[in-house]
Amino acid sequence: MPGAGMLYLAASVACSVTVAAMLKLARRWDVDVRQAILANYAAASLLCVLALRPDTARLLAPRTPWAVLAGLGVLLPSVFLAMAASVRHAGVVRSDAAQRLSLFIPLLAAFLLFGETPSGRKLAAIGVACAALYCLLRRPRGGRGEAEGRAAWLWPLAVWAGYGTIDILFKQVARAGTAFAGALLSAFAMAGVLMLLWLLARKTDWNRRSLLVGLALGLANFGNILAYIRAHQALPDHPSLVFASMNLGVITLGTLVGALGFRERLSGLNLAGIGLALGGVALMASA
Numbered sequence: 001m002p003g004a005g006m007l008y009l010a011a012s013v014a015c016s017v018t019v020a021a022m023l024k025l026a027r028r029w030d031v032d033v034r035q036a037i038l039a040n041y042a043a044a045s046l047l048c049v050l051a052l053r054p055d056t057a058r059l060l061a062p063r064t065p066w067a068v069l070a071g072l073g074v075l076l077p078s079v080f081l082a083m084a085a086s087v088r089h090a091g092v093v094r095s096d097a098a099q100r101l102s103l104f105i106p107l108l109a110a111f112l113l114f115g116e117t118p119s120g121r122k123l124a125a126i127g128v129a130c131a132a133l134y135c136l137l138r139r140p141r142g143g144r145g146e147a148e149g150r151a152a153w154l155w156p157l158a159v160w161a162g163y164g165t166i167d168i169l170f171k172q173v174a175r176a177g178t179a180f181a182g183a184l185l186s187a188f189a190m191a192g193v194l195m196l197l198w199l200l201a202r203k204t205d206w207n208r209r210s211l212l213v214g215l216a217l218g219l220a221n222f223g224n225i226l227a228y229i230r231a232h233q234a235l236p237d238h239p240s241l242v243f244a245s246m247n248l249g250v251i252t253l254g255t256l257v258g259a260l261g262f263r264e265r266l267s268g269l270n271l272a273g274i275g276l277a278l279g280g281v282a283l284m285a286s287a
Contacts, residue, residue, distance in 0.1 A: 005234035009242060012227035013249035017257055018220040020096050022213065023087040024262060032210040033084045034199060037077055039214025041192030044222040048188060051226055054181035065176045069183060072169050073190025079162030086155035089148065091264035094136050096254030097277050098156035100247045101136075104129040104280070105164025106171055121283060128280035133160060135273025184225070244285030251277055 086095040110116040137153040258264040
């Protein structure tokens, strides 16, 4: 049903931007982001079991790429921490846009590593995305110190590279024939265990508020994934529409939330980067 598909898309976009907004508010709420990310993976793992019902027995197949899944287990919490730092130092607008522009990394990998033949339109989309990323990473001139200014472009760059690498690893899991639900549960569980071990090793003072916020974060995080899956299922003949609507929607809503809700200051070059990001996604969707 087209109507249901668009509702799922709207829910996915809202959940994605909610995650960024919650990370932005973490400091104001006196939340330890590390503990929140741990609780997020606990909640996401449980929701994955309840909603997607993964066949864990299939993970015991000889072809299961455990090295890739382990890589995801390390990268997922690492990139989540990078996203939290990016939202804090660079804002919701630039962080969400950087995350969405990461979709061009697996596209580039398909040409360079997996032998896919590039089309002129896809190459043009990659070029526009690179220009958008450059514009987004240029910070507004003003009162920030050198270290803070460096963080304002380094963390969004880490988000871009990290989410792009995660996308490549999930594609490698799919190429190996591993079911998505089982792979997702494995990655979530490993990410949660690694975060727990890290926090225990650092003798963390546990904070109930941080864990409760983390559960809400996990609900939004998994809600984004589930709604996106349901949108594809509801619109099976329109994958490009789902792809474009999701990415354009997150960039647009993230810009509104960051600029209006958090009064984030953007330069003219940053705004040009937002426009280029929208254009790059639209161009990619029509390729």
